[in-house]
């Protein structure tokens with residue numbers, strides 16, 4: 291690596307107790323995403339200009355803060371936006387690993403080549419991957435706000451396969467959104483993934499798109515609520 295790492299950092303939390311269960315972790319939010327999920331809670335990371343995002347933070351600045359807190363931290367969560375769209379991600383993770391810290395990556399699974407490279411180089415210790423909907427074009431396009439042709443769904447499948455074969459600790463999760471997911475979607479997701487997929491409810495708040503329906507009443511949405 292030479293010169294500063296060009297990873298666009300749109301947000302930084304020096305310490306979090308909730309982003310990596312069981313660990314105190316710093317959180318690096320990368321700016322930019324290739325999806326446009328209407329329920330996204332980080333719109334300023336997806337469309338920075340439209341949502342008036344603050345200026346980017348130089349990665350080195352975040353790295354320095356992490357190094358200063360090194361002894362208090364159990365790891366670093368790299369989330370977004372979508373971190374894997376950035377070619378500079380391996381350099382950034384290498385710099386974090388040099389501090390002796392474990393790294394958790396959050397991803398939408400659309401870039402299996404990058405995910406494979408990170409796993410191959412031992413740059414990630416845990417991966418949380420979002421599965422947005424059943425793996426078919428209509429449902430995935432509805433939930434991601436972009437056109438999802440079979441080729442893109444093939445890439446999501448590749449990421450799932452990669453994770454399954456990698457031996458890297460990983461979690462699959464799906465945020466169930468009232469008015470966007472159907473009961474059939476949820477049944478299919480449950481049948482396809484079983485307990486490997488954690489269903490979590492959509493929380494009300496600022497979102498990328500307009501959502502008509504409100505949140506669910508319970509943390510784990512019941513079919514009768516959808």
Ligand code: SF4
Pocket residue numbers: 323324325326327329330331332336370371372398498
């Ligand atoms: S929720 Fe969707 S739009 Fe928002 S960061 Fe994740 S993948 Fe991107």
